[in-house]
Amino acid sequence: MIRLTNVSKIYPLSGADSVTALENVSLSIREGELVVLKGISGSGKSTLLALIAAMTKPTSGDVVVAGRSVAKLPDRFASDFRRNTIGMIFQKFNLLGDLSAIDNVTLPLIPTHESASDIKERAYRILKSLGVKKRLGSLAKHLSGGEQQRVAIARALVGDPAIILADEPTASLDRKLTLDFVEMLKTMKQSGKTIVIATHDPLFFDLGIVDRVIEIDGGRLA
Amino acid sequence: MNPKLLTFALEAIGRRGGKNAAVGIIFALLVALLASVLLTSRSLQSEVEKTLSALPDITVQKLQGGRQGLIESDRVYAIETIPGVTWARERVWGYYYFQNAGVNFTLVGLDFFLPAYEESLNAAIRNFDIATWMDRDFMIVGEGVERTLHANYYKEYFNFILPDGAMKKVELAGTFAAGTALQSSDTILLPVTLARTLLNAPEGLATDITVAVANPEEVAMVATKISRLYPDTRVITKTDLAGSYQNLFDYKGGLFLSLFITALASFFILLLDKSGMGLAERREIGILRALGWRMEEVIRLKLLESGIVAFTAYLLGIFIALGYVFMLQAPGIVALFEGYSVLKPAFELPVVIDLSLLGLIFLATVPLYMAAVIFPAWRAATIDADEVMR
Numbered sequence: 039m040i041r042l043t044n045v046s047k048i049y050p051l052s053g054a055d056s057v058t059a060l061e062n063v064s065l066s067i068r069e070g071e072l073v074v075l076k077g078i079s080g081s082g083k084s085t086l087l088a089l090i091a092a093m094t095k096p097t098s099g100d101v102v103v104a105g106r107s108v109a110k111l112p113d114r115f116a117s118d119f120r121r122n123t124i125g126m127i128f129q130k131f132n133l134l135g136d137l138s139a140i141d142n143v144t145l146p147l148i149p150t151h152e153s154a155s156d157i158k159e160r161a162y163r164i165l166k167s168l169g170v171k172k173r174l175g176s177l178a179k180h181l182s183g184g185e186q187q188r189v190a191i192a193r194a195l196v197g198d199p200a201i202i203l204a205d206e207p208t209a210s211l212d213r214k215l216t217l218d219f220v221e222m223l224k225t226m227k228q229s230g231k232t233i234v235i236a237t238h239d240p241l242f243f244d245l246g247i248v249d250r251v252i253e254i255d256g257g258r259l260a
Numbered sequence: 261m262n263p264k265l266l267t268f269a270l271e272a273i274g275r276r277g278g279k280n281a282a283v284g285i286i287f288a289l290l291v292a293l294l295a296s297v298l299l300t301s302r303s304l305q306s307e308v309e310k311t312l313s314a315l316p317d318i319t320v321q322k323l324q325g326g327r328q329g330l331i332e333s334d335r336v337y338a339i340e341t342i343p344g345v346t347w348a349r350e351r352v353w354g355y356y357y358f359q360n361a362g363v364n365f366t367l368v369g370l371d372f373f374l375p376a377y378e379e380s381l382n383a384a385i386r387n388f389d390i391a392t393w394m395d396r397d398f399m400i401v402g403e404g405v406e407r408t409l410h411a412n413y414y415k416e417y418f419n420f421i422l423p424d425g426a427m428k429k430v431e432l433a434g435t436f437a438a439g440t441a442l443q444s445s446d447t448i449l450l451p452v453t454l455a456r457t458l459l460n461a462p463e464g465l466a467t468d469i470t471v472a473v474a475n476p477e478e479v480a481m482v483a484t485k486i487s488r489l490y491p492d493t494r495v496i497t498k499t500d501l502a503g504s505y506q507n508l509f510d511y512k513g514g515l516f517l518s519l520f521i522t523a524l525a526s527f528f529i530l531l532l533d534k535s536g537m538g539l540a541e542r543r544e545i546g547i548l549r550a551l552g553w554r555m556e557e558v559i560r561l562k563l564l565e566s567g568i569v570a571f572t573a574y575l576l577g578i579f580i581a582l583g584y585v586f587m588l589q590a591p592g593i594v595a596l597f598e599g600y601s602v603l604k605p606a607f608e609l610p611v612v613i614d615l616s617l618l619g620l621i622f623l624a625t626v627p628l629y630m631a632a633v634i635f636p637a638w639r640a641a642t643i644d645a646d647e648v649m650r
Contacts, residue, residue, distance in 0.1 A: 088646035093550055095644075114554050121552025132547050136275040146551040148264045157264075193551070 039201070039232050040067040040090055045099030047085050059085040061257045067234060072227050072247055075236040077254035083236035086254065087203045090234065091124045092116040104200060121146055125194030129206035131186045135179030139170055142178050143192045164192040168222065184215040191222060202226055204235045216241060223247060269564035284573040287629055290524060291577025292584065295621050297516050299581055300590045301509055302617055303609040308505045312498060316470035317479050320486055321494045328494070330465035335490060339471055342485050344478040350466030352452050354459040356420065361408045366447045369455025385449060388434050397454050398433035404445030406435045423460040430454065524625070528632045542640045549645035558641040559634060566633035570626045578618060586611050
């Protein structure tokens with residue numbers, strides 16, 4: 039499902055300086071697998087997720103997702119790939135605070151040809167299943183941390199993607215909400231989605247539903 | 261057009277209501293300023309064009325010591341012998357300064373029993389029963405003059421002060437509607453003998469001579485012949501006058517436009533500056549890109565947003581300008597084009613709405629505004645989504 043071959047990512051800084059976020063990384067993740075990327079902050083976990091999501095291109099190497107080399111995709115196709123194949127849950131959720139919960143969820147599908155009522159209906163169903171039914175019309179900035187996270191998960195699921203990428207999804211949540219998230223993960227895994235979670239939360243390393251833990255250190259696989 | 265995108269754009273405008281309102285109001289005021297000046301200029305130009313079209317083909321003035329003096333009336337006979345000349349007529353006219361109001365009136369002497377040299381003057385007196393006034397000193401005045409006289413308590417007559425200091429009572433016989441406001445509003449029509457008395461123009465002398473030429477192609481040649489016949493005269497053709505008026509509009513309009521372009525450029529530079537697209541907006545673009553929006557979809561969204569704001573502000577600016585120019589009579593701007601407006605009675609700007617002018621204002625402002633918004637949006641959308649969000 040996901041295969042990285044000798045992938046390096048170097049971010050240029052001002053002048054001749056640069057930062058190597060990933061160095062010669064190769065890994066593969068099978069369809070339906072739940073993989074945890076373990077590593078401290080700055081180890082390269084988020085960059086790895088961004089590469090899988092075609093949000094950035096590798097400096098060298100190849101990234102193949104669902105049979106397509108996303109490293110070489112032109113921007114237009116990379117966008118379509120993200121919309122159709124990837125559901126992304128960001129560390130700080132990245133909701134638009136001035137939009138309602140349901141409008142945040144429908145955001146990825148606005149440019150599509152699906153009717154507004156169909157999209158709303160789908161968003162409603164997902165939010166309902168995640169227990170945010172009563173706060174559909176509330177502005178995202180007025181939601182609690184747990185509610186914001188559920189809205190972010192609903193937004194990742196609304197396009198029915200094959201792959202869910204979550205970047206430090208529990209970093210700003212308390213213990214109870216973290217455990218709630220684990221429950222949601224179980225549901226997602228049962229529905230056959232491939233899930234990659236980048237985290238340094240030890241809770242995830244011993245979870246029964248996790249198929250594999252991959253450790254990253256200084257941009258390299260440990 | 262994706263209706264969801266339009267709805268989202270409208271909601272986005274609302275979300276950034278404060279900023280959009282502030283930018284929109286400044287933009288509307290700039291459009292209003294530009295439209296006010298151009299609409300005023302167009303309205304005045306239409307007045308001038310109408311006035312010019314009513315002017316004789318050639319006007320002959322006598323020069324004395326480099327200034328205009330009275331011309332011998334009998335020169336009309338010699339001028340009429342020039343081939344191509346349809347007719348030549350003397351005119352007795354001049355200005356009368358009304359000190360109380362601080363305005364100049366234009367006195368025009370007419371022989372009420374002969375057709376006037378200008379059709380507009382004939383139209384002005386057409387419905388006037390001249391026979392009932394022939395034994396009295398009377399005048400027919402333009403609407404501007406009537407307003408000024410009434411404001412100074414002259415309802416039925418006016419006391420002119422003659423050049424020797426004596427007073428001359430002249431009855432107000434009627435008012436004529438302005439065919440063209442610039443030409444007629446400040447005009448007083450009176451019998452030519454009375455005009456000679458008020459203007460101190462003795463019999464046998466006139467203010468100038470007007471000449472009609474049958475073939476417009478021959479006007480310049482006839483003018484040259486008159487100059488040769490009377491070297492002490494200044495011969496002005498309608499084309500000369502049209503040119504000098506056009507120069508005035510071009511010069512003053514150009515002066516304003518250069519100042520306006522400076523103001524507009526400053527506005528767009530401010531808009532292009534990072535304050536134009538704040539961190540929140542760039543982050544929003546990054547999120548949309550990360551969620552799978554194509555670059556062209558982000559640009560389309562921003563085009564809609566900026567287009568709606570700019571078009572609304574444009575319409576607002578045009579309505580402000582229409583109200584300012586045609587309801588309030590463009591206070592301040594009329595003076596820009598009128599050299600000595602203080603000395604003239606007020607006149608009404610005729611409503612001339614030139615759609616091509618409005619289109620020109622649209623093209624000169626709205627696309628620029630949209631470009632100023634689109635450019636930073638495009639820059640944000642071209643950066644990797646993960647980088648925008650970092």
